[in-house]
Amino acid sequence: xxxxxxxxxxxxxxxGGGPCFFMDVPPGMPADLWxxxxxxxxxxxxxxxxxxxxxLVISAHWEAPRPTVSTAAQxxxxxxxxxxxxxxxxxxxxxxxxxxxxxxxxxxxxxAGIASDQDAExxxxxxxxxxxxxxxxxxxxxIVAMSLQRGLDPAAHLAIxxxxxxxxxxxxxxxxxxxxxxxxxxxxxxxxxxxxxxSAFDTWLTDAVTAAAPARxxxxxxxxxxxxxxxxxxxxxxxxxxxxAAGAAANDSGERVYSDRLMGKAxxxxxxx
Numbered sequence: 001x002x003x004x005x006x007x008x009x010x011x012x013x014x015x016g017g018g019p020c021f022f023m024d025v026p027p028g029m030p031a032d033l034w035x036x037x038x039x040x041x042x043x044x045x046x047x048x049x050x051x052x053x054x055x056l057v058i059s060a061h062w063e064a065p066r067p068t069v070s071t072a073a074q075x076x077x078x079x080x081x082x083x084x085x086x087x088x089x090x091x092x093x094x095x096x097x098x099x100x101x102x103x104x105x106x107x108x109x110x111x112a113g114i115a116s117d118q119d120a121e122x123x124x125x126x127x128x129x130x131x132x133x134x135x136x137x138x139x140x141x142x143i144v145a146m147s148l149q150r151g152l153d154p155a156a157h158l159a160i161x162x163x164x165x166x167x168x169x170x171x172x173x174x175x176x177x178x179x180x181x182x183x184x185x186x187x188x189x190x191x192x193x194x195x196x197x198x199s200a201f202d203t204w205l206t207d208a209v210t211a212a213a214p215a216r217x218x219x220x221x222x223x224x225x226x227x228x229x230x231x232x233x234x235x236x237x238x239x240x241x242x243x244x245a246a247g248a249a250a251n252d253s254g255e256r257v258y259s260d261r262l263m264g265k266a267x268x269x270x271x272x273x
Contacts, residue, residue, distance in 0.1 A: 005171025006050035009273040010161075010249050012176040012209075012242040013041065014258070015060070015131040018081035019088035022133070033262070040258040040269060041134040047257075053171035054098045054142040056105065056164070058245070059127035060178040060238040062147040067109060067160055068117040069102040070145040076123035093129040098142040101172065105146065105164060112163035127177045141173075146244075152236050154243050155221045161247020168273070174248045176241025180205060180268045181232045188263050194231060195264040201228030202266035209246065209254040209270045216254065220246055242270065249273055 020034045021041075045051075061080055062068075075097045079089050102118060109116045124132075128145050149156055164174060180202065181187070186194040204226040208219035220243055223229055223236075233239050246254065249272030258269030 005053045007273075008048070008052055008168045008171055008173045009252070009271050010168065010174040010176075010245040011044070011272075012178065012180075012245045012270045013044070013131055014179045014260075014267055014269055015127045015177045016179075018084050018126060019091060019130055021130065022091060023085050023088055029263075036260045037258070037262075037267075038134055040260075041131050044135045048173070050171070052141055052173035054101045054144065055132070055136075055173045055175060056101065056144050056146060056167060057128045057132070058146050058148065058174075058176045058241040059125055060148070060182075060241055061125040061127040062122070062145065063150050063152075063237065064117060064119075064147040065150050066115050066117050067149050068119050068147040069105045070097060070122055070124075071099045071102045071118045071120045072097045072122070073099055075143070075145070077129050078123035078125040080125045091129070091133070093124065093133050093139050095124070095129075095132065095136070095139040095141065095143045098144050101142065101144045101167075104167065105144065108163050108166060109160065112159065114160060114163055131177060148237060148240050152240050154223060154236075154240065157240050157243035158217055158220065158247035161244040162250065163247075164244070165248045165250045168248065174245060176243075176245035178238035178241040180239065180242070181262070181265045182238035183232055183234055185234070186231070187265055190264075195266075197228035197231035198265040199228070201226055201232040202268055204228070206256050206268055209242075209256065212253075213249070213251045216246060245270070245272060
């Protein structure tokens with residue numbers, strides 16, 4: 001059982017593109033392309049009232065038939081990106097895992113009637129280790145990764161988050177790692193229409209997240225009908241980690257704590273509690 005500690009917020013963070021923070025910006029791109037995002041990620045640790053006892057990260061880059069938690073005590077890194085500079089395949093992040101936290105996650109899910117699985121082999125994918133190299137650069141906080149559930153049902157992921165809310169009282173930081181805009185086909189296009197669609201969705205998403213909890217859950221469940229929804233997320237795996245963070249927030253209010261434009265596309269990050 002995790003020992004009692006300071007109550008943690010929940011977060012939905014952007015994790016960038018591949019190993020973007022640890023390589024030069026490609027020619028033709030703005031030199032400060034990732035600077036604002038990197039500064040936000042570096043500021044998360046100091047923004048917390050106390051260090052977390054552990055972190056549970058729901059990664060956009062892991063899907064499984066049932067929510068699955070990593071149980072490795074010494075997780076490797078999973079370099080699940082392609083075509084990047086050679087040095088980015090030699091990054092290190094020696095954070096330990098927490099089999100005890102993984103077991104508690106599964107117990108809470110079972111108590112809520114949600115079947116789950118565990119995986120002792122999978123390493124930390126780039127949706128986890130890339131941002132956390134900035135958030136906790138000393139790799140001194142245990143990290144457990146958790147998958148999305150295939151089917152990507154928003155209501156199911158809100159329910160998963162609600163089941164995990166007690167972890168916050170034990171000092172566990174629950175983090176959804178994704179991107180609030182994730183359409184790689186239009187991200188780097190000079191297209192006023194897609195920029196406007198991204199802005200419309202970002203405005204809607206911010207309004208949804210900052211609404212009172214019952215209205216927030218209804219809005220997030222129905223996100224597909226939001227303005228600019230499918231233009232911003234042709235496939236929703238990078239949005240669904242937000243649902244887990246929002247569910248784990250219970251009745252705590254949400255706020256936008258990061259706002260940016262990446263190649264003209266609006267992006268946000270959120271905190272609950």
